[in-house]
Amino acid sequence: MPRSDEHEGGRVYARPALSATPPTLADVAERAGVSRQTVSNAVNNPDLLRPDTLTRVLESIDALGYSPNRAARNLRTRSSNLIGMRIGAAQEGTANATMDRFVHSLVETSREAGYHVLLFSGDSRDPVAGYDDLLRSTAVDAFVVTDTYLGNPQAAWLEERRAPFVAFGRPWESLGSRHSWVDVDGAAGTELGTRHLLDKGHHRIAWIGWRKDSRIGEDRRSGWTRAMHERGLPTTGLASRVEDTVASGREASAHLLDSAQPSAFVCASDTLAMGVLHTLRDRGLRAGEHVAVVGFDDSQVAQVVSPGLTSVRQPLEEVAVEVVAALEGLLAHPPVRGTGVMLAPTLAVRGSS
Amino acid sequence: MPRSDEHEGGRVYARPALSATPPTLADVAERAGVSRQTVSNAVNNPDLLRPDTLTRVLESIDALGYSPNRAARNLRTRSSNLIGMRIGAAQEGTANATMDRFVHSLVETSREAGYHVLLFSGDSRDPVAGYDDLLRSTAVDAFVVTDTYLGNPQAAWLEERRAPFVAFGRPWESLGSRHSWVDVDGAAGTELGTRHLLDKGHHRIAWIGWRKDSRIGEDRRSGWTRAMHERGLPTTGLASRVEDTVASGREASAHLLDSAQPSAFVCASDTLAMGVLHTLRDRGLRAGEHVAVVGFDDSQVAQVVSPGLTSVRQPLEEVAVEVVAALEGLLAHPPVRGTGVMLAPTLAVRGSS
DNA sequence: GGGGGCCGCTTGATCGATCCAATGACACCA
DNA sequence: TGGTGTCATTGGATCGATCAAGCGGCCCCC
Known part of the structure; x- marks a missing residue:
């Protein structure tokens, strides 16, 4: 049984938001006594209207609670004002947490540029499946590609189809790639962390x-070696390469403490740094007093763990701004050649150093 | 200057994905020698076609790489297959981390149901601004509302406009609300945690x-009192109510240790539990040996901190499934009366207990 | 044998916006 | 006064899909 306030079929102008069907351009035009195109212009090119006409139209828009049907x-403009972004499988880790921080910034920045963010999930078997669907159905205007790690085929695939996209992460492999990208200088981050420790006397x-x-790991590592060599300090025997887990960090740090007696650690991730903290605790050593530790990503963990983990912080807000700026450029002009933007991270100093 | 592979204006059927304009329904129809509607049916109601026609059409769809223009x-169906979800300002905290886990699950579940997730960010001043725009421009089919805390006007506002939405979080206040919701029984979670400690002899x-x-906090607290009273144990003098920060948890636990000598703590969040761990560390007490601690949310922090924080884990994957199921019901049938689903959390036991 | 119903498919209209070409109004200047 | 140019505004066509109605052919049954 239809409800009493819906059965008329007509629009209830008195309470616009409650009406069954939203008002259209034509409704506004009729009410304001102008043509549809004029209303469209009032919305998209207000300068084209005479001031008095404009105010009249805007008044009608307001009164009816009109908003253009997306x-x-x-359909007409062949654009959706949507930016597609694929989120990986929900593997819980610091990398994921970083991505979430980025997503927040991206959503916020996109809004200011008039875009919304459409999330989709990928089939792990077919990494381009989600992209293909959205692209062919013209559901999104562009993509933000975040997982540009070694051998990831997405960037090349999108490039081949001339799909507009910006990568968060530099194109490590493909020298011939011409797409835009934004990245954080990981080497500069670890260099910052290492120098910080050197300045503390380590x-x-x-x-x-x-x-x-x-590649990301090797890049970050190079910042450490650079800072060490700069001061004429040796690095041999002081490095370890392991899986990105707490347990690995724990084991590696135990080995290193035994074999090389370091007074400080710089890690490629907060996860590994947590492993170091575990080892220190096992041995009755105090982080920040006896041994210093620097992590990477400035995750939630780094902030709440005792005594606080010094960590390299990626400027994800800036990354989002640059990504959106690049996208806007891409969508406005014909894509000639991509741009690359490299941003410098900062160091969040806490009790562990 | 137009590129050589784009200047013809026609479609390059040999390499469908590279063509400037994607193929349309009409293109497929022409190639298959049928009408547009038949192609449409092949996509949406395959049963209506004769098997041989169907295969012929599907073959053409495949050959052209056709995908319906979203x-x-x-426009025609008045639906977007998009689910809108607002994400709050990027306040970094465990609540946020929980939301991110939920978003992942929601995206995944939505995909299986044929929906994508559109993220938008709210203006903190006007909590319904984003909703209003998307609703009036018919950009999304429905919303998932996540922040249904005390006095949040969104649910009531959406309800009033008859906007389809499902809340993650029960309607604490409004008794007259008729919308669907899914929630996790926080009290059951803390009860679980408390019983676990009681069974350990605390x-x-x-x-x-x-x-x-x-309201959420009081709900979780009630689980603790319920479990305690069930065993005839007192709760007076054993409770503290503070801000959700590590520092607050640290202070509160120090006070309680001095005033009431508890042997275990149950906390409303992992953040507070981390504060407890800090206090224990300050006093040379070992979590899990001298004093047990149980947190809430099973955040990243709980997993990597030493010696591991026992924590109540919300079944966010299930929540997402229920939310999407409710949305599908809502969009399929006329919204008569909302349903409420309450899910039970589990306990992730770690070294702290 | 003729009417009714179903099947498989086609045709024209439609959703609500923008694009495009054209029109009316108006001012200016010779 | 009439021509010209500019500006605001108009009406029709269009984007690409689905809806609604209808059409011919076939079978069935009275």
Whole structure:
């Protein structure tokens, strides 16, 4: 049984938001005594209208609670004002937490630029499945690609289809890639952390990073070696490359303490740094007093763990701003050649150093 | 200057994905020698076609790489297959981390139901601004509302406009609300945690929770009192209500240790539990040996901190499934009366207990 | 044998916006 | 006064899908 306030079929202008069907451009036009196109102009190119006409139209828009129908607009303009972003499987880790911080910033920045963020999840078997669907159905205007790690085919695939996208992460492999990207200088981050420790008087500073096939890991490692060599300090025997888990960090730090007696650790992630803290605790050593520790990512964990973990913080808000700026450029002009933006991280100093 | 592979204006069927304009329904129809509607049916109601026609059409769809234009479909069907979800300002905290886990699950579950998730950010001043825009422009089919805390006007506002939505969080206040919701039984969670401690032989179990005006906090607290009273144990003098910060948890636990000598703590959040761990560390007490601690949310922190924080884990994957199921019901049938689903959390036992 | 119903498919209209070409109004200047 | 140019505004066409109605062919049954 239809409810009494819906059965008329007509629109209830007195309470616009409650009406069954939202008002259309034509409704506004009729009420304001102008044509549809004029209303459209009032919304999209207000300068084209005479001031008095404009106010009259805007008044009607306001009174009716009109908002352009997204689908109709999208159909006509061939754009959706949506930015697609794939989120990986819910593996809980610090990398994920970083991504979430980025997503927040991206959503906020996109809003200011008139875009919304559409999230989709990928099939782990077919990494381009989600992209393909959205692209062919013209559901999104562009993509933000976040997982540009070693051998990831998405960037190349999108590039081949001329799909507009910006990567968060530099194109490590493909030299011929011409897409835009934004990245954080990981090496600069670890260099910052290492220098911070050097300035505190440490000389034997160890590195715990990821396996050699991780380009990101090797990049971060290079910041440590650079800072050490700069001061003429040796790095041999002070480095370890392991999996990105707390247990690995724990083991690696125990080994290093025994073999090389470092007074400080710089780690490729907060997860590994947590492992170091565990080892210190096992041995009755105090982080920040006896041995200093620096992590990477400035995760939630770094902030709440005792005595606070000094960590490299990526400027994700800036990354989001740059990504959106690049996207806007991409969508406004024909994509000639991509731009690359490298941002510098900062160091959040806490009790562990 | 137009590129050589784009200047013809026609479609390059040999390499469908590279063509400037994607193929349309009409293109498929022409190639398959049928009408547009038949192609439409092949996509949406395959049963209506004769098997041989169907295969012929599908073959053409495949060959052209056709995928229905989202905008056109949305315009005609008045639906977008998008679910809107607002994410709050990027206050970094465990609540946020929980939300991120939920978002992941929601995206995944939505995909299986044929929906995508559209994220938008709210203006903190006007909590319904984002909702209003999306609703009036018919950009989303429904909303998932996550912040249904005390005095939150969104649910009531959406209800009034007859906007389809499902809340993650029960309607604490409004008794007259008729919307669907899914929630996790927080009281059952703390009860679980408290019983776990009781079974371990603890008798004096303290509570550290949030201020009294938090309905969620009071709910979680009730689980603790219920479990205690069930065994005939007193709770007076064993509870503290503070802000949700590590520092507050630290202070509150120090006070309680001095005043009531509890042997265990149950906390309304992992953040507070971390504060307890700090206090124990300050006093040379070992979590899990001398004093047991149970947190809430099973955050990243709980998993990596030493010696591991026992914590109540919300079944967010299930929540997402129920939310999407409720949404599907809502969009399929006329919204008669909302349903409420209450899910039970589990306990992730770790070294702290 | 003729009417009714179903099947498989087609045709024209439609959703609500913007694009495009054209029109009316108006001012200016010769 | 009439021509010209500018500006605000108009009406029709269009984007690409689905809806609604209808059509011919076939079978069935009275």
